[in-house]
Amino acid sequence: MIIDSHQHLWTADYPWLADPALDRIRRDYGVEDLRKNLRAAGVDRTVLVEAGRCDAAETTEFLATAAATPEIAGVVGWASLTDPTLADVIAGHRAGTGGHLLVGIRDQVQGHPDDFLDRPDVRAGLRVVAAAGLVNEVVVRGPQLPSVARAAQALPDSRFVLDHLGKPRVAAGAEGLDEWRTLIAPVAACPNVVAKMSGLVAEADWSHWTVEDLRPFVETAVDMFGGGRLMFGSDWPVCEVAASYTQVRAAFEEILGGTPDDIFTTTAISVYQLEIS
Structure with a gap:
């Protein structure tokens, strides 16, 4: 069985x-586009991940879609980490259709200042998510990686x-690799952080990327995290700016x-506590 840990609908x-x-x-x-791919x-x-609409209704819709779609084993929904009613928001989603498929919460951290995850109110939100037994999923820009390490610690x-993988600058080649290796090392040192090998083609040269462009980033991730803290993700359909779903899977297969x-x-399965039949 192959599980794609990161796909969207929109x-x-x-x-x-x-x-x-x-x-x-x-x-x-x-869903039919997804099934075809x-x-x-x-x-x-x-795993269906929130797609940047940033409202609770999207999560409600995605949970209902997942409940009717056997291929979707879990949903990472959007919620604001600074919402003082976050616990109630999570409880409301769980009480609705497909609520048992909610596996994580993702705020759009990449759209916030670099120290967003250091704020006391944000840390409080992270604790609420953890207390609910859900994954704290983070999408960040490279300069925000130090704050991810601090939050995890x-x-x-x-x-x-x-x-x-924290959105390394794949298109920058060796310069991007060196920069990212320094930023990702403290994150990889945190045993409670799992990383997705996803989204790399979108950070590469969309028109001219090759498998060899991705290889050093993937191999470095394996060295730093180990396979037990890495997941394959297509990032479909974002990946289609540069590659098809099948090309993304084939690239990772070749490298690995x-x-x-x-x-x-x-x-x-372990990180998201997926129930796979």
């Missing part, structure tokens, strides 16, 4: 898709998932020499 009217550079992915992506890539289950009982059970299956 409609063409999501505000962030208005960027002219995103013309090629500015359309509706629904899963079949082509030989992927069995996925301060909250050892929380499970953190780092999206897209196959589909290691931990990276492609068991880490996701």
Whole structure:
């Protein structure tokens, strides 16, 4: 069984898709699109992740979609970490259709200042998520990685998932690799952080990327985190700015020499506590 730990669904009217550079992915992506790509890539289950709409209704919709879609094994929903009613928001989602499939919460940290995760009210929100038994999922820019390490150290009982290996500047080649290696090392040193090998093609040269561009970032991640703290993620359909779903899976397979059970299956099941039948 192959599990994709990171995929999205959205409609063409999501505000962030208005960027002219995103013309090629500015359309509706629904369950049938997902199923077509899963079949082509030989992927069995996925984790559906909030897609930047940043409202509670999206999470409600995604949980209902997941409940009706056997291929979706879990949902990482959006919620504001600074919402004083966060515990009630989580409880409300769990009480609704598909609520048992809520596995994590992700705020759009990448849109905040670099020290956002250091704020007392944000740390309080991270604790609420952890107390609910959910994963604290973080999508950040490279300069924010030090704050991820600090948050993980301060909250050892929380499970953190780092999206897209912290968005290294793959297109910058060796310079991007050296910069990222320094930033990611303190994060990798935190045993309660698991990282997703996802989103790399979107950080590469969209028109001219190669597997060899991705290889040093993937191999460094394996060295630093180990397979037991890494998960494969397609980042579909964001990946389509640069590559198809099947191309993304094939690239990771080539670099990793196959589909290691931990990276492609068991880490996701363990971290997200997925119920796979």
